[in-house]
Structures are given as structure tokens and as C-alpha cells.
Amino acid sequence: MRRNWGAIVGLAAVLAGCGGGGGSGSAGPTASTPAATPAPTPTPTPTSVAGCSLRERQDWAAAQLREWYLFPETLPGALDPTPYRNVGDYVDALTATARGQRRDRYFTYVTSIREEEAYYTSGQSAGFGIRLSLDQTGQRLFITEAFENAPALNAGVDRGAEILAIGTTSANLRTVSAIVTAEGSTGLTNALGPDTAGTTRVLRISDAAGTRTVTLAKTDFALTPVSSRYGTKVISDGGRQVGYINLRTFIDPAEAPLRAAFAQFRAAGITNIIVDLRYNGGGLVSVAELVGDLMGANRSTSEVFSYTSFRAEKAAENDTKLFAPQPQSVAPTRVAFIGTGGTASASELVINAFIPYLHANAGLIGGNTYGKPVGQIALDKPACDDRLRVIAFATQNAARAGDYYDGLATKVEASCRASDDIGYPLGDPREASTRAALDFIAGRSCTRIGATATSAANRAASIDRTVPLGATEGPRELLMPERPTTPQREVPGLF
Structure with missing residues (x-):
């Protein structure tokens, strides 16, 4: 869940309504609600921008946590940010105690203001437009859902299809079982490529129509929250x-x-x-x-x-x-x-x-x-395109x-x-x-x-x-990348 806020004076803010990724300004919390899934990788920020060095961003994140975090008693008294390669890893370290207590399971994270607002206001994201799940053995990959006006469904790929192999061309297709055996489930998300428009993959598909090879290119599409087919x-x-x-x-x-x-x-x-x-x-x-x-x-x-x-x-x-x-x-x-x-x-x-x-x-x-049962507020550092999602309420x-x-x-x-x-x-x-x-x-x-x-x-x-x-329940698990995007957090299994 994400709750929307409106900043008023300085660091003061009032609860303005409910909304999930909305909000702007670094002066106070912007709107947010509880979300549930692991932390996405922030959009790379030029360190040449004033106030946007890694250390400055880490210090800013730590200060926001100390002011707003729902479980302040779990935060370390001091934690040197130097060993951490990005803001997200530092936030993970700061919240590790609450995570160990199962109260903050990577619900506090850093994301991109721009990308998050594109999703919450219009459902905008880039991908093949499918939801994926693995069977319990981790060796078979299925499409649980395909979204309208997205590449996969446009190519006739829908719920129930099995992905047998993945490659960048038909000449280097690797079977799902071979990928998982060599690299684990993370290998599948890597094989499917980055969530950027233009990323192309060749998939060997098996469904009611038989076995075939399709080439799909990730595009920017607007996710329809209620399906026009069965919603x-x-x-x-x-x-x-x-x-x-x-x-x-x-x-x-x-x-x-x-x-x-x-x-x-x-x-x-x-x-x-x-x-x-x-x-x-x-x-x-x-x-x-x-x-x-x-x-x-x-x-x-x-x-x-x-x-x-x-x-x-x-x-x-x-x-x-x-x-x-x-x-x-x-x-x-x-x-x-x-x-x-x-x-x-x-x-x-x-x-x-x-x-x-x-x-x-x-x-x-x-x-x-x-x-x-907890929710985030959004705290923004606009110059760096950083939005810190902080578990702040129950x-x-x-x-x-x-x-x-x-x-x-x-x-x-x-x-x-x-x-x-x-x-x-x-x-x-x-x-x-x-x-x-x-x-x-x-x-x-x-x-x-x-x-x-x-x-x-x-x-x-x-x-x-x-x-x-x-x-x-059932024999499958929704596939999630190690650091999902905002759409993947709210639409688990999305690729």
C-alpha cells in the first residue's frame, strides 16, 4: 500500500490522502501505501549533481529513516556507509534487524521518482507484458498471465503457455532447466534481459497450439489494471x-x-x-x-x-x-x-x-x-531522482x-x-x-x-x-528478480 502526502512547511507534512507512489519534493513525506516485495535498483544518478554523491545520498536516507521509520528501536546506533556500494544496500543494512523480525521484509527501499510515478499514474512500464511462475522443482517456467496491448499477447502468447528455452537468437537458445541448473532462478531473470524498451529475446513456447519459437521485443506499455478480456x-x-x-x-x-x-x-x-x-x-x-x-x-x-x-x-x-x-x-x-x-x-x-x-x-x-500490515510513505530527493520508501505506519x-x-x-x-x-x-x-x-x-x-x-x-x-x-498453494512460484522494479513489486511475476 502506498499513501499520498502533501508537504506544507519545512519538514512538516499532513496526510493528504491515499495513493501509492505519488508525492513530490524532499521537504517532507510524499504519498505512499504498504507494498510487498524486495527492493528495486535505483536509477543511476550522476554524482556530479550537487548533493548527489553516494555518501550524501546515503546520509540523507539514514536521516529519513531515523525520523520516520516505524521501528526506530531496530535501527543501529551508527553504521558506516563506506562499505556499501549503493544507497539500496545501505538501506538494507540499516533495516536488517526489523527484516530479521519479519516486520520489514525489504519493504523499505530506494527507487526512482520518475519511474514510480509513471507506473502509479498510468501503469507505464517496459517489458514483454507477461507474468511468470516456476513449478516447485524450479525446472519449468510458465506464463500465468499475459497483459493486453503488450508484446507477448500480441504474438499469441497467453496464460498456460510454457517457456521451454530462452536466447538472444534462435542459435543460442538455452533450455529453462539448463539455465536453472547452472545459475538458479536468478539465471532466468538474467536470461530474459533488462527491463528496457528494445530488449529482444527468442523464446521457445509450448501451448495448446503446439511448440514454436517466437521473437519478442520489450516495449513501453500501460498495464491495464482490470483486464478487458476477463476483468x-x-x-x-x-x-x-x-x-x-x-x-x-x-x-x-x-x-x-x-x-x-x-x-x-x-x-x-x-x-x-x-x-x-x-x-x-x-x-x-x-x-x-x-x-x-x-x-x-x-x-x-x-x-x-x-x-x-x-x-x-x-x-x-x-x-x-x-x-x-x-x-x-x-x-x-x-x-x-x-x-x-x-x-x-x-x-x-x-x-x-x-x-x-x-x-x-x-x-x-x-x-x-x-x-x-504496514505501509510506506515516500520521501524524495528530487535532484538525485531518489525516492525512499519508508515503512512508517501500520x-x-x-x-x-x-x-x-x-x-x-x-x-x-x-x-x-x-x-x-x-x-x-x-x-x-x-x-x-x-x-x-x-x-x-x-x-x-x-x-x-x-x-x-x-x-x-x-x-x-x-x-x-x-x-x-x-x-x-499450487505447484508454482511467481518469478521475481533479485531487485524488482516498482511494477514488479506491485505486479509480482511481471516481465
């Missing part, structure tokens, strides 16, 4: 009408399709909803709050959606978000939230917010979620519950275990998680998601970046 639909199940919405990420362009989807549900009198957040790593708090409002037609404006709490010295910044029903809002009687280990931050905020109101009528379907629901660092599986009152079946499109009633969501809404029995649903390997990925961030 919104009404599913008829046993005579019951169920509204289905798949939200890929919480960014500003999500507002219009979200409003349109719930207007459709409202017009049809639908009160049973499936909210598919299975790969949604988070984003703007403002969009998370909108999702809450769109499912809050029967909530009063005095009822709490969430509480935001800073450390004691910053308590003046604490905030309470009340429900604000919208013209498109519905009053759900039963909601199925589809989640996995890639479901984090703003996604978890929405799920947690409805537990005190819907109780066992709000179910978690699929697998355990990531576990990120969130709670109306019942003051928010300690879900191990995911929401043990916090929800109802859950149903299900796999992520890439053999079918997202939102297809035959797909395992969608089917389980429909069964939950119908009141059919299911197997509850266990507290240990997250595998040791996936949890290690979440904490230590030693293996990819993975889904908690």
Missing part, C-alpha cells in the same frame, strides 16, 4: 448471479473500470461478489479505499474502513478512514476473496477491512496471503486487528483451499480457485487454508530474496 463478468452458477472482478494492481487508472464493474453489479441486483486478488501485490491506498466503498452500500459514514497508525512521535499523522458509499456501491451478502502468496499490501488491507462486518461471509479462497481494521505478518489465513473466519489452475482463463468457472469461490458463495463445504499453507521456500523468497516470491 469483469457476471457468472451464472446454479441459478445464482455472481459478480466477478479481477484487479491486477491498485493504480489510478483502476478507478473507472472498478466503478463501471460495480455499477453493472448494482444494476443487476448482485450481492454475491468474487474479488480476485491472487497476483495483486498492492499499490495505492486510495484505490483500496475505493474498493471498500464500492462494497459498502450498507455501511454508514461513521463506520471504520481502516485505522492508520504511525510511531509515537508521529502520532499527529494517524488517520481513520471511514466508509464513503458511492453511487455505484453494492451491499454484499457474501464475498469470496481469491488470494495467494502474491496477494499483499493494499489487497490485504481490503480483505482485512471486511472481516469485522461480514465475518464468515467474507472468505479467503486459494492460499494464504503474503502478510504485510494499518488495522475496525476491530483494531492488523497483526497479520504471517498472512490472513488465520485471521479470516472462513477460507477454502484451492489451486491456481493455469489450464483455464482467469474467472472461468472451471478454473480451480474460481470454482472454489463459487462453491463458497453457494455454501458448499471446503478444506480450510492452514496456517502453514505458505511453504518454507516461498517464505524464504518473501524474506530473503533467495528464491522467487511464490504462491502459497
Whole structure:
């Protein structure tokens, strides 16, 4: 989640609203919300710019942490920045204690102001436009999702396809198993090349159409937060009408399709909803709050959606978000939230917010979620294009519950275990998680998601970046680079 701020005087700032990467100026915190994934590499900054030497940037980052960090007691009394080759590594070292306590799993990081704002305002990023996952053996690479108006889908490559080999030309293709055997999963992200427009790779693909070789070039594209193909639909199940919405990420362009989807549900009198957040790593708090409002037609404006709490010295910044029903809002009687280990931050905020109101009528379907009940503010050093994302606040629901660092599986009152079946499109009633969501809404029995649903390997990925961030259920793990970009943080598995 990312919360937006507006600087007012000097270092003072007030909470101006919710938003995920927005904000500007180095005088005070800019907007931010909780996000969940390992730290991206900042855009290289010319050291000739005044105030932008490595040491000056490191000292600036340390000062911001000492002022705003949610866990100040974990910061070292002093830490020499000299041995660290960049600002990101120094920030990792400063936050190592909280990370070891599982309270800050690389949620505090340095990124580029320019690149982050391009993503949150328009979904802009560069890539093939696919989401990738590895099977549990780490030897098979699958496409779990392909995004509209991006190179892969334009070439006919979609969910369910397997990537057999990767090369820069057809003459030097290397099999996925050979790459992983030699270099581990990091070798796959290296083989796929940098996230810059123009990067070209040759892929050997196997799917329902057979085995073939395709050449894809990474381009700049705008990620559509709600798919035009399967993002919104009404599913008829046993005579019951169920509204289905798949939200890929919480960014500003999500507002219009979200409003349109719930207007459709409202017009049809639908009160049973499936909210598919299975790969949604988070984003703007403002969009998370909108999702809450769109499912809050029967909530009063005095009822709490969430509480935001800073450390004691910053308590003046604490905030309470009340429900604000919208013209498109519905009053759900039963909601199925589809989640996995890639479901984090703003996604978890929405799920947690409805537990005190819907109780066992709000179910978690699929697998355990990531576990990120904290959020970042954005602190900017514009001359250096540095944005420091600092874990500065925690969130709670109306019942003051928010300690879900191990995911929401043990916090929800109802859950149903299900796999992520890439053999079918997202939102297809035959797909395992969608089917389980429909069964939950119908009141059919299911197997509850266990507290240990997250595998040791996936949890290690979440904490230590030693293996990819993975889904908690099923045979695959979302592939993550060692230092993901902002889009890869909020859309885990994105390449």
C-alpha cells in the first residue's frame, strides 16, 4: 500500500490522502501505501549533481529513516556507509534487524521518482507484458498471465503457455532447466534481459497450439489494471448471479473500470461478489479505499474502513478512514476473496477491512496471503531522482486487528483451499480457485487454508530474496528478480 502526502512547511507534512507512489519534493513525506516485495535498483544518478554523491545520498536516507521509520528501536546506533556500494544496500543494512523480525521484509527501499510515478499514474512500464511462475522443482517456467496491448499477447502468447528455452537468437537458445541448473532462478531473470524498451529475446513456447519459437521485443506499455478480456463478468452458477472482478494492481487508472464493474453489479441486483486478488501485490491506498466503498452500500459514514497508525512521535499523522458509499456501491451478502502468496499490501488491507462486518461471509479462497500490515510513505530527493520508501505506519481494521505478518489465513473466519489452475482463463468457472469461490458463495463445504499453507521456500523468497516470491498453494512460484522494479513489486511475476 502506498499513501499520498502533501508537504506544507519545512519538514512538516499532513496526510493528504491515499495513493501509492505519488508525492513530490524532499521537504517532507510524499504519498505512499504498504507494498510487498524486495527492493528495486535505483536509477543511476550522476554524482556530479550537487548533493548527489553516494555518501550524501546515503546520509540523507539514514536521516529519513531515523525520523520516520516505524521501528526506530531496530535501527543501529551508527553504521558506516563506506562499505556499501549503493544507497539500496545501505538501506538494507540499516533495516536488517526489523527484516530479521519479519516486520520489514525489504519493504523499505530506494527507487526512482520518475519511474514510480509513471507506473502509479498510468501503469507505464517496459517489458514483454507477461507474468511468470516456476513449478516447485524450479525446472519449468510458465506464463500465468499475459497483459493486453503488450508484446507477448500480441504474438499469441497467453496464460498456460510454457517457456521451454530462452536466447538472444534462435542459435543460442538455452533450455529453462539448463539455465536453472547452472545459475538458479536468478539465471532466468538474467536470461530474459533488462527491463528496457528494445530488449529482444527468442523464446521457445509450448501451448495448446503446439511448440514454436517466437521473437519478442520489450516495449513501453500501460498495464491495464482490470483486464478487458476477463476483468469483469457476471457468472451464472446454479441459478445464482455472481459478480466477478479481477484487479491486477491498485493504480489510478483502476478507478473507472472498478466503478463501471460495480455499477453493472448494482444494476443487476448482485450481492454475491468474487474479488480476485491472487497476483495483486498492492499499490495505492486510495484505490483500496475505493474498493471498500464500492462494497459498502450498507455501511454508514461513521463506520471504520481502516485505522492508520504511525510511531509515537508521529502520532499527529494517524488517520481513520471511514466508509464513503458511492453511487455505484453494492451491499454484499457474501464475498469470496481469491488470494495467494502474491496477494499483499493494499489487497490485504481490503480483505482485512471486511472481516469485522461480514465475518464468515467474507472468505479467503486459494492460499494464504503474503502478510504485510504496514505501509510506506515516500520521501524524495528530487535532484538525485531518489525516492525512499519508508515503512512508517501500520494499518488495522475496525476491530483494531492488523497483526497479520504471517498472512490472513488465520485471521479470516472462513477460507477454502484451492489451486491456481493455469489450464483455464482467469474467472472461468472451471478454473480451480474460481470454482472454489463459487462453491463458497453457494455454501458448499471446503478444506480450510492452514496456517502453514505458505511453504518454507516461498517464505524464504518473501524474506530473503533467495528464491522467487511464490504462491502459497499450487505447484508454482511467481518469478521475481533479485531487485524488482516498482511494477514488479506491485505486479509480482511481471516481465
